Amino acid sequence: MSTQTTSSEREHRSQTRKATASGWIGSALEYYDFFIYAQAAALIFPQLFFPSGNPKIAIVASLATYGVGYVARPIGALVLGHWGDTHGRKNVLLVCMFLMGFSTMAVGLLPTYHQVGLLAPTLLVVLRLIQGFAVAGEISGASSMILEHAPFGRRSYYASFTLQGVQAGQILAAAVFLPLAYYMPEDAFNAWGWRIPFLLSAVVLIAGYIIRREVHETPAFAREDASGGVPKSPIAEAFRHNWPDMLRVVCMALMNVIPVVATIFGAAYAVQAAYGIGFHKSVYLWIPVIGNIVAVVVIPVVGNLSDRIGRRLPIIVGALGSGLLAFGYLYAISIKNVPFAIVMSVLMWGIVYQGYNAIFPSFYPELFPTRSRVSAMAIGQNVGTTITALLPALFATVAPPGSTNIPLTIGAITFGVTIIAAIAAFSARESYRIRLSDLGEPGAVPIDKADYERVRAQTMADTKKALA
Numbered sequence: 001m002s003t004q005t006t007s008s009e010r011e012h013r014s015q016t017r018k019a020t021a022s023g024w025i026g027s028a029l030e031y032y033d034f035f036i037y038a039q040a041a042a043l044i045f046p047q048l049f050f051p052s053g054n055p056k057i058a059i060v061a062s063l064a065t066y067g068v069g070y071v072a073r074p075i076g077a078l079v080l081g082h083w084g085d086t087h088g089r090k091n092v093l094l095v096c097m098f099l100m101g102f103s104t105m106a107v108g109l110l111p112t113y114h115q116v117g118l119l120a121p122t123l124l125v126v127l128r129l130i131q132g133f134a135v136a137g138e139i140s141g142a143s144s145m146i147l148e149h150a151p152f153g154r155r156s157y158y159a160s161f162t163l164q165g166v167q168a169g170q171i172l173a174a175a176v177f178l179p180l181a182y183y184m185p186e187d188a189f190n191a192w193g194w195r196i197p198f199l200l201s202a203v204v205l206i207a208g209y210i211i212r213r214e215v216h217e218t219p220a221f222a223r224e225d226a227s228g229g230v231p232k233s234p235i236a237e238a239f240r241h242n243w244p245d246m247l248r249v250v251c252m253a254l255m256n257v258i259p260v261v262a263t264i265f266g267a268a269y270a271v272q273a274a275y276g277i278g279f280h281k282s283v284y285l286w287i288p289v290i291g292n293i294v295a296v297v298v299i300p301v302v303g304n305l306s307d308r309i310g311r312r313l314p315i316i317v318g319a320l321g322s323g324l325l326a327f328g329y330l331y332a333i334s335i336k337n338v339p340f341a342i343v344m345s346v347l348m349w350g351i352v353y354q355g356y357n358a359i360f361p362s363f364y365p366e367l368f369p370t371r372s373r374v375s376a377m378a379i380g381q382n383v384g385t386t387i388t389a390l391l392p393a394l395f396a397t398v399a400p401p402g403s404t405n406i407p408l409t410i411g412a413i414t415f416g417v418t419i420i421a422a423i424a425a426f427s428a429r430e431s432y433r434i435r436l437s438d439l440g441e442p443g444a445v446p447i448d449k450a451d452y453e454r455v456r457a458q459t460m461a462d463t464k465k466a467l468a
Contacts, residue, residue: 012149013463015216019149020161022208022215023142026097027165028172029204030138033104034069034131035173036197038264041065043177043271044194048112049121061121068125070382070389072132077378078235080137084374085234088217088225089145092137092374097212099134101205103127108198139166140378143361148218148370152435153307153456154463159362160303167295167357170263174289176200220370220436231371238368238376242440245367246380251424252315252364253384255356257417258322260388261329262349263288265395265410270333270341283338287345294350295357302358307456310432311363315425318355322348323418330407356421366431369440388417 045065046058084092107127113120142162150158176197184193224230231237238246266287270279306314325348332341360381368376395413399406431439433446446452 009462012151016146016149016151016158018211018215019146019218020158022093022212023146023159023162024165024168025204025208025211026093026142027138027162028169029097029201029208030100030135031166031169032172032204033100033169033198033201034135035170035263036104036176036201037069037107037128037131039173039177039267040194040197041264043267044190045124047190048114048194049110049124050113064393065121065125065128069128069132069135070386072129073136073382073386073389074379076133076136077140077375077382079133081140081375081378082233082235084137084141084144084378085372086230086232088221089141089148089374090212090215090217093141093145094209094212096134096137096141097205097208100131100138101201101208103130103134104198104201108195136382137374137378139163139361140365140374140381143377144365144373145215145218147362147365148220148436151459151463153452153459155366155436156306156311156359156362156432157300157303159365160299160306160358162361163357164296164299167292167299171289171292171296172204173197174286174292178286178289224370229371234372234375235379238372238379241442242368242372242376245428245440246376248424248428249364249367249377249380250384250387252319252356252360252421252428253381254388254417255319255322255353255360255421256385256388257391257414258326258349258353260391261326261410261414262291262345264392266329266333268392268396269330269406279333279336279338287342288349290342291345291349294346295354298351298354299358302354303362306359306362307432310430311359311366312425312428312430314355314359315363316355316422318353318357318359319418319422319425321352321355323415325352326414327407327411330411334407356425363428363431366434366439367428370436373440 041062046062049065050058050061080092080096083095104127107124110123110127111120139162142165143159146159146162147155180189180193180196221230267284270284270287302314325344329341329344329348332344364377364381365373391413395410398413399409403409430446433449433452434444435447438444447455
């Protein structure tokens with residue numbers, strides 16, 4: 001019996017590590033793909049896919065196509081959330097990965113406006129819609145898979161690696177552009193160099209598939225499936241029983257305004273000649289790279305802290321703090337001070353924002369029961385991020401090139417949005433001491449704090465012993 005127990009524990013730890021690695025690399029792929037589009041939309045798509053007669057309109061149109069990807073996310077959340085709750089977490093993650101990978105490679109093969117006219121932006125929008133559809137199931141599916149494999153007392157630490165993968169994907173997205181933007185002649189970069197990052201997603205797609213096929217379905221979903229507890233319509237069940245928490249997730253997901261300011265509007269504001277700031281593309285691209293490198297280090301630290309003190313406090317501090325720092329970041333760009341802009345980016349995006357970003361992969365799925373977890377989280381999160389995706393075009397409209405007080409205008413909108421997210425987190429129930437089987441249930445009682453600390457300490461000791 002002892003040998004069987006030890007073997008079972010080893011297998012469980014192995015699956016926890018594989019699920020975490022799967023979530024990490026899958027999220028890195030999905031968000032590498034998603035953010036190379038974001039970088040291109042801010043830096044080069046206005047010149048390539050839209051009429052060049054009016055550069056201001058081209059900037060707004062290009063940023064709007066970035067937002068189009070988010071429009072498809074609620075639809076993707078409905079379809080892929082349902083699939084994840086009825087067919088399993090592993091299956092939905094494979095679907096998401098292949099849809100995202102193939103649509104991104106197709107962007108790298110598109111003709112430009114000068115070659116085929118309006119067909120070029122039309123095809124761009126179609127592929128962006130497929131990207132948005134695919135990414136809608138990734139975070140909710142990966143977070144749920146890791147959470148349901150993770151040991152009690154360590155859920156936030158392991159789930160945080162989903163977002164570490166997201167940040168790593170963004171580092172790759174910017175880092176691939178850096179040598180191309182710096183070393184290639186501008187004519188060559190605009191002609192064909194920009195296509196390379198999109199085509200390279202094939203490499204990560206293959207690596208992601210190899211890892212994901214090794215992960216077992218989660219025990220929590222397997223139990224629901226074996227007992228006949230898998231609902232025919234998890235979406236209907238989620239809206240019937242969990243709509244208040246879904247609304248909270250919508251409001252907390254508005255925190256996506258910070259990456260919008262950091263990597264989308266910030267890029268257009270700093271680089272596009274119409275704004276008159278004049279950062280070189282290669283110089284500006286270092287700003288999100290450095291911020292994300294810091295974030296990769298900070299995320300598991302914050303995730304581990306959340307397993308000790310809870311989910312709500314880090315999210316509230318991260319929301320309000322990063323919202324305030326947005327003023328300083330935009331001001332640094334406005335005065336053309338590159339070192340100051342980098343420092344503010346690291347503070348806003350790399351450190352303070354991670355109070356929210358590292359925690360939501362555990363907090364969101366913890367608000368919902370196993371039978372509707374992926375659907376409820378996917379719908380709530382993607383509706384919220386869709387709202388924020390409309391902000392780049394709004395920012396470019398209310399603060400177009402030539403406007404005065406752009407940092408104050410955009411900063412005020414950003415801070416107002418983060419206040420809404422902080423209020424939503426404050427109103428939610430704390431979940432870190434509730435057992436997996438009780439999550440999302442009305443009357444679920446957290447275990448005693450002293451007992452929780454003992455369980456968590458034992459889990460950490462067992463993990464260290466296994467790795468020794």
